[in-house]
Amino acid sequence: MRSAVVRSVCVAGIGFGSLIVLVDSVAPIPMPADPIAALSIALGAGVLAVWLPGTRWLRLGTVLIAVGALIVGTGYLAGGAPSLPARIAAAVFLGLALLCAVPGRPELGRLLNQTNARAVIRFQNFHAARIADELHDEVLQALAMTSRRLDSAARGGDARGLAAASRAAVEVLEDQAAVLRGIVGTLHPVTLRHVGVVAGIRELARQVAAANGLVVDVEVTGAPVAGLDDEIATVAYRVVQEALRNVVKHADARTVRVQVTCDRTQFAITVSDDGRGLPGTRPPAAAGYGLESMRWWCSAFGGDLSVGNRPGGGTRIRATFQTRGVSVSP
Known part of the structure; x- marks a missing residue:
């Protein structure tokens, strides 16, 4: 859950920076919007690279994005606008990051499938545990108690006591049948x-x-x-x-x-x-x-x-x- 929140925050930071860049390309906006956008993308991509377990190309691509955006942001902070060599270097890093997207696509699919599978398993375990608790606390304990009462009445040799225990057992079985019907309804209506x-x-x-x-x-x-x-x-x-x-x-x-x-x-x-x-x-x-x-x-x-x-x-x-x-x- 915590890693999902971190990834969401990082993606939001990258999206925020990209939105500023897009708006600035249509209608130029003054400083400090440009360095904020670049550094937001750099920070979001850098942290996101740490929170992408089990991936190689995706992590490399996000690191390259972070470096390219960091060069642009540093250039804005240093002189008001990045120099031509800084722009070329940033473009090279961002171009390499795009190249990493091709081999990184299967990794992204596996990561999304893994996230969905974990969610499914988490919910299945939650509901399975709840049903197990109901079976243990309601049905199994009631049946065990009824079994002991019937066994005790049978050993006592008292016909009236055995008849009373049998009637009580019937009531318990009817109650537990209702509980089981409720559990079945929980599993599938x-x-x-x-x-x-x-x-x-x-x-x-x-x-x-x-x-x-x-x-x-x-x-x-x-x-x-x-x-x-x-x-x-x-x-x-x-x-x-x-x-x-x-x-x-x-x-x-x-x-x-x-x-x-x-x-x-x-x-x-x-x-x-x-x-x-x-x-x-x-x-x-x-x-x-x-x-x-x-x-x-x-x-x-x-x-x-x-x-x-x-x-x-x-x-x-x-x-x-x-x-x-x-x-x-x-």
């Missing part, structure tokens, strides 16, 4: 294939409300939705699922409102609650990966996610997707 995204969200809201003593209202505008991409429908369902999970664990809320809005250009999901809201501008650490997952899901399918506090208190999460070609009943 099977119900969406049968009832659609709107009905699936209504059923999810009903289950969360019943299990946690919440009031979860679902408001639908422009539904039913026809022609919505199945993957976008799944992402929308998961956004509601993750948002409701965060409400249960972190919000200390009493009521939740889920708004589903669709027209001919946009499909939107909004989940708002009357809880404590986000502390400042940052979510709780335990909810961080969940919110990051929602952003990742939305961006993967061209959607946008916004997270913030409601004016009257509580949290508001909104996911929007483009719906060109989707038909909506009046």
